[in-house]
Amino acid sequence: TVAILSGATPGVAFGIPSSGVPGEVHLVVAGAFGAGPAFDLATDSHLTLQSSAFTEDQLGASIAGADINGDGTEVLLVGAPSVDSPAADGGAVYVVDAVDLATGGSLDVSDLSGIQGTSKAARFGQQIVPIGDFSADGLDDVAIVSEATTTTSIHLVQGGKFTDNK
Numbered sequence: 597t598v599a600i601l602s603g604a605t606p607g608v609a610f611g612i613p614s615s616g617v618p619g620e621v622h623l624v625v626a627g628a629f630g631a632g633p634a635f636d637l638a639t640d641s642h643l644t645l646q647s648s649a650f651t652e653d654q655l656g657a658s659i660a661g662a663d664i665n666g667d668g669t670e671v672l673l674v675g676a677p678s679v680d681s682p683a684a685d686g687g688a689v690y691v692v693d694a695v696d697l698a699t700g701g702s703l704d705v706s707d708l709s710g711i712q713g714t715s716k717a718a719r720f721g722q723q724i725v726p727i728g729d730f731s732a733d734g735l736d737d738v739a740i741v742s743e744a745t746t747t748t749s750i751h752l753v754q755g756g757k758f759t760d761n762k
Contacts, residue, residue: 601661603669605697611656611674619655621645621674623697644702645674645692654678655705658689662726662736664755669694673738675721676705679712686713687720689740691758711740711758718742720751729755 597611606626613619623643624635635642647655658675665671671694677687690710696703713720723741730737735755742749 597656597659599659599661599672601670601672601697603663603694605669605694607697609659609661609672611659613654613657613676618647618653619657619676621656621659621672623672623692625698625700641700643692643697643700645690645705646702647676647679647705652678653680658721658724658741660724660726660738662738662755664691664736664738664758666735666755667694672697673724673726674705675724675740677713677719677722677743679721681712683714683716683718685717685719686715687718687722687742688712689721689724689758709758711753713742715742715744717744718749719744727752731755 599609601607609623611621647653653676655676660673661670663670672692674690678685679688690705690708720742722743725739727739731754738753740751
C-alpha cells in the first residue's frame with residue numbers, strides 16, 4: 597500500500613504487510629533521496645515503523661495521511677488488521693505524528709497512539725480512507741473498514757477522536 601503525505605512533512609509512505617512476520621511501514625520524506633534516481637532503503641534516510649510485540653499483525657495493510665488534529669499537517673495513519681490486542685485479530689490503526697515523521701530512524705507501534713478493534717476477528721484497519729471534514733468541525737475525518745469473516749463494517753472516526761493506547 598502507498599500513501600502520499602503533504603504539508604510540513606511531505607513524503608511517500610509504503611506498507612509491507614508480510615505474512616508470517618510483523619509487517620513494516622517505511623516513510624521517505626521529500627528530499628531524502630541520495631545521489632541516484634532511485635531510493636535505497638539500505639542507505640537513504642527514512643523512518644521505519646515496526647511492531648515488536650505482534651507477529652502476523654499485517655502492519656501496513658492500509659496507510660493514509662490526514663490532518664486529524666487541525667494543525668495543517670497530515671499525520672500518517674497505519675492499519676494493522678491482524679493485531680491481537682485486546683481481541684484476537686481485532687486489528688488496530690496507529691497514528692504517527694509529524695514530529696515522528698520528520699525524525700527518521702525506527703519507531704515501534706507500542707509507542708504510538710491509535711484505536712484498537714475490540715471484537716474478535718473484526719480486522720479493524722483493513723482499509724483507511726480520509727474523507728475530509730465530514731463532520732464540519734475543522735478536522736479531517738477518516739473512514740476505517742473492518743472486514744470480519746462474515747461482515748464488513750465502516751467506522752467513521754472524527755478527527756481529534758483517536759484515543760491514546762500508550
